[in-house]
Amino acid sequence: MLDIKFLRQNIDFVRKKMRERNVDVDLDKFTSLDSGRRDILQEVETLRSERNRVSREIGQKKKNKEDASELIDRMSEVSTRIKELDESLRKTEEDLHDLIMIIPNIPHESVVYGASPEDNPVVREWGEKPDFDFEPRPHWETGENLNILDFARGAKITGARFTLYRGMGAMLERALINFMLDLHTSEHNYTEVLTPFMVNKESMTGTGQLPKFAEDLFKIEGMDYYLIPTAEVPVTNIHREEILNENDLPCYYVAYSPCFRSEAGSYGKDTRGLIRQHQFNKVEMVKFTTPETSYGELEKLTLNAEEVLKRLNIHYRIVNLCTGDLGFSSAKTYDLEAWMPGHNAYREISSCSNFEEFQARRANIRFRRAENGKVEFVHTLNGSGLAIGRTLVAILENYQQKDGSVIIPEALRPYMKGIDRITL
Template sequence: MLDIKYLRQNIGLVGKKMNQRGQSIDFDRFLGLDIKRRDILLAVETLRNERNDASKKIGELKKKKADASALIAEMSEVSEKIKGLDENLKLTEEELNNFMLMIPNIQHESVPIGQGSEDNPILRSWGEKPVFSFEPKAHWDIGENLNILDFTRGAKIAGARFTLYRGAAASLERALINFMLDLHTGEHGYTEVLTPFIVNRESMIGTGQLPKFAEDLFKIEGMDYFLIPTAEVPVTNIFRDEILDEKQLPIHYVAYSPCFRSEAGSYGKDTRGLIRQHQFNKVEMVKFTKPENSYDELEKLTANAEEVLKRLGIHHRTVSLCTADLGFSSAKTYDVEVWMPGQNVYREISSCSNFEDFQARRASIRYRQEESGKVEFVHTLNGSGLAVGRTVVAILENYQQADGSVLIPKVLQPYMRGVDKLLSPKA
């Protein structure tokens, strides 16, 4: 959510920024609601003030056993007026609030202006595309040939976009989760948290999934609960409605969680393989920082995500999302894209964002400045470290061998009881 005072005073600038993101906002409606709200507020507060004064007098009169009936009758009328105005105010505030909740964040000045993902500049690249003496296969073929990924059975059990892992694939997924958590907690200074995977509506509003993107979420029928689409939601909401001490910042959390996404609107897209699933595992890093440090922290966060792929020895590159490609809540986002030789494409495997105070304002996460005593919104950031299913894909495709086997990167072998090569359970 944007700061309403800022919006009021910088309508033109915000409009321009929104246009760069391919959004347009009905600012006349905003200004109308904003003025209406303040008008009603002023009127109702004036009446309340009058009533508060009169009520005090009534109390005094009654104490003196004097007659207060005239004043009481008068205030009875005032109260009726207040009631009417209050109702009006509530409706107006609701409307204004809903309006504010639908406005995306303002992008940072360093965000490149563009029309789509093709305009995302490549900032850096690590490693090389592997060279194969044979035609590299896509992971769905590798996984099925090895009998470790079972898309048919996954679909039978649940439906399209669900996969059954068997044997070494299941073990690899688990190894990756532990490897990533150990790296981020042991070397990058994050504290591990394990959260609920179901959250309430307030949490979804806090991080920006609601109210605008309800169709992307799985909702529990008959209850106001949602399956999390990312650990970002429960982790960021840990401090919702709290005022932190400046001393506590920065806070760095890392969490494993499954992620559930309805993938509404992506029918027919990435239907094969593990790329786009209704349920996938992810290790997520979340930071709470002071405003002045958040962009430094974003660089570090992104480097932490890249480090996972470096340790795994997989070629990847990092892009800066342009204005058109930026997510709703984000002020700036870096995507880490991993090379998938079996599909001959780069795939997003991590998305690292600085939300500045956008989520903090929605979720009311603040901190008290030690020197001035002032209360200020924190900045929140998060990034995948990494999407686990897609990492499995990257390993299968990048480390596949001519005989159909797949080598296991060295750093993972201790997590796989020393296994260095995936072989078919049948073999």
């Protein structure tokens, strides 16, 4: 959520930024609601002030055994009027709030203008595409042939976009989770947390999933709880409604969680394989920082995610999402795209974002300056470190052998009982 004062004073700038994002927001409605609100506020506060003053007078008179009935009658009318104004104020503020909550973040100045993912500039690349002396197979073939991925059984147990992992496949998934958690906790200084996988409406609103993207979420029937689409939600909300000490910043968390997404609107996209599932595993990194350090922290966060692919020796590139591809809450996002030979394409495997104070404002996460005790909003950041299922895809596709077996990357072998290859 944007600062209402900033919005008020920079309405044309915001209008331009919204156009660059290709979103349609009624900012004229904002202006009229906002000034309407202030008009009502001034009137009602003046009346309240009078009521407070006169009520005190009434108390005095009663104490002195004087007659106060005239004042009481007058204040009774004032109170009625206050009640009316309160009601219209409440309505105006509700409308204003509803509007503000669906306005996306403003892109950082280093984000280039662009309409679609094709316009995302490539920032850097690492490693090389592997050479194959045979036609590389997509992971779903390799996975089914090795009997480690069972799409049919997943569909039977639940439905489309659910997969049963078996034997070495299940073990590889678990190895990846542990490998990533160990890397980020031992070498990158993150604190591991294990969170609830269902959250309430306030948490979903805090990080920006609600109110605008309700259809992307799974909701528990009969309760106001939602399945998390990413650990970003519970982890960022750890400090909702809190004031942190500046000395405690930056604060790094890493969490494993399953993620649940309805994938509404992706019908027909990535229907085969593990790329797009209703349930997948992810290791997520979250940072809380001061405003002046957040962009430096974004670079470090992205490098932390990259380190995973480096250790697994998988070729990837980094793109800087353009204005048209940027997520709702984000001011700047780097996507890590891993090379997937079976797809003959780069596929997103991590997304690292700086939300600046957008989420902090929604979730009311602040910190106190050590220097002068002033309270400010923190900046929040997060990035996948990495999406586990897609990393498994990358391994199956990059490490596949002509005979259909798959080599286990060396870094993972300690987590795989020393096994160096998956064969039938």
